[in-house]
Amino acid sequence: MIEKPWELAVVEIDKPQPKPGEALLKIHSAGICGSDIGAYRGTNGLVSYPRIIGHELAGEIVTAPEGSGYIRGDRVIVDPYLFCGNCYPCSLGRTNCCTSLNVLGVHVDGGMAEYFSHPVNMLLRIPDEIPWELAPLAEPLTIALHGLHRLQLTAGEHVAIFGAGPIGLLTAMAALRYGAEPIMIDLVSKRLETAANLGVKKTIDIRSDDLRRRISEITNNRMCECVLEASGASAAIRSTLDVVSHAGRIVLTGWPSKETSLPTDVITKKEVDLRGARTSAGEFLEALQLIAVGDINVRSVLTQTAKLEDAAEAIKDIELNPGDYLKVNILLN
Numbered sequence: 001m002i003e004k005p006w007e008l009a010v011v012e013i014d015k016p017q018p019k020p021g022e023a024l025l026k027i028h029s030a031g032i033c034g035s036d037i038g039a040y041r042g043t044n045g046l047v048s049y050p051r052i053i054g055h056e057l058a059g060e061i062v063t064a065p066e067g068s069g070y071i072r073g074d075r076v077i078v079d080p081y082l083f084c085g086n087c088y089p090c091s092l093g094r095t096n097c098c099t100s101l102n103v104l105g106v107h108v109d110g111g112m113a114e115y116f117s118h119p120v121n122m123l124l125r126i127p128d129e130i131p132w133e134l135a136p137l138a139e140p141l142t143i144a145l146h147g148l149h150r151l152q153l154t155a156g157e158h159v160a161i162f163g164a165g166p167i168g169l170l171t172a173m174a175a176l177r178y179g180a181e182p183i184m185i186d187l188v189s190k191r192l193e194t195a196a197n198l199g200v201k202k203t204i205d206i207r208s209d210d211l212r213r214r215i216s217e218i219t220n221n222r223m224c225e226c227v228l229e230a231s232g233a234s235a236a237i238r239s240t241l242d243v244v245s246h247a248g249r250i251v252l253t254g255w256p257s258k259e260t261s262l263p264t265d266v267i268t269k270k271e272v273d274l275r276g277a278r279t280s281a282g283e284f285l286e287a288l289q290l291i292a293v294g295d296i297n298v299r300s301v302l303t304q305t306a307k308l309e310d311a312a313e314a315i316k317d318i319e320l321n322p323g324d325y326l327k328v329n330i331l332l333n
Contacts, residue, residue: 003050005042008312013052018117023064025076030112030330031056031136032311034165036105037319043257046106054112055080055104056329058126058135068120077138077288078111079122080104081279096146096281103279112311114332124284127292133305134291136329137298141287142280144170147253148178150277151226155179160215160224160243163231163254164191164203166301166327171228172200173296180226183218185211185236188323198300215243228253234260241266249273301326308332
């Protein structure tokens with residue numbers, strides 16, 4: 001629980017009592033997300049306090065409503081994006097854009113706890129091939145997949161990916177699976193090496209490379225048909241317009257800390273499709289299948305695991321040394 005910014009501890013709470021339509025879960029694993037670090041720092045403006053964090057959650061059914069199709073012991077992943085089902089975006093099936101969206105661990109209490117209750121219709125079975133320590137990584141993979149779906153990425157296209165963090169690396173692996181050609185852009189050489197080891201043939205270190213020139217060389221002067229921004233850095237957001245092709249598409253997945261000024265004349269001149277991508281909507285089944293059959297190597301972004309009693313210290317160390325970590329998962333029970 002984060003009582004308020006910079007005050008984080010493992011605490012005792014009452015065991016949750018599921019409401020009608022909810023299942024009680026015994027949580028086995030939970031991922032630490034960058035949004036959790038922002039909540040700890042007090043820089044995530046969407047978080048209210050005090051707040052139990054945790055939205056990358058996997059566990060087993062303890063109790064489930066009669067007729068739900070779930071029984072005790074079923075292994076499930078949690079879809080953490082609670083939507084109203086009545087607003088205009090929800091009517092389109094774009095539930096991630098719900099006008100009253102509640103995200104676990106942000107707007108409402110999350111599930112980095114021994115037990116957690118959640119709407120049974122927002123649970124999905126975990127394939128037997130996926131071990132507990134990897135299961136929470138399905139959630140960040142849905143973010144990557146949603147970004148690529150928003151791009152409408154097709155085989156053979158170049159996709160420039162800004163930010164070789166967990167989302168960027170997962171996006172690159174998914175792009176390869178789609179038959180596209182990812183180009184990873186970052187300023188941390190170790191993360192670019194990770195991308196190269198995962199099969200990304202083209203990486204660009206913006207500390208030493210001329211970004212626009214390198215993209216032009218790689219794409220035979222066309223520039224990139226698709227660009228996905230996953231860092232949230234304002235400079236990177238601005239650079240997306242430098243590397244996108246005429247008639248290209250840009251998707252913004254990262255959350256910037258401040259407003260970014262963009263040259264709208266370039267957007268008009270190139271007739272760029274500029275889209276946002278928030279969380280995910282309907283991508284969990286694809287994510288779980290890609291992990292289960294080994295098409296996406298999610299273990300490659302898992303830096304370490306820790307026990308629940310060590311979670312607070314793990315979060316504090318990630319905040320102090322972010323460059324040392326990609327993903328850390330908490331193992332419970």
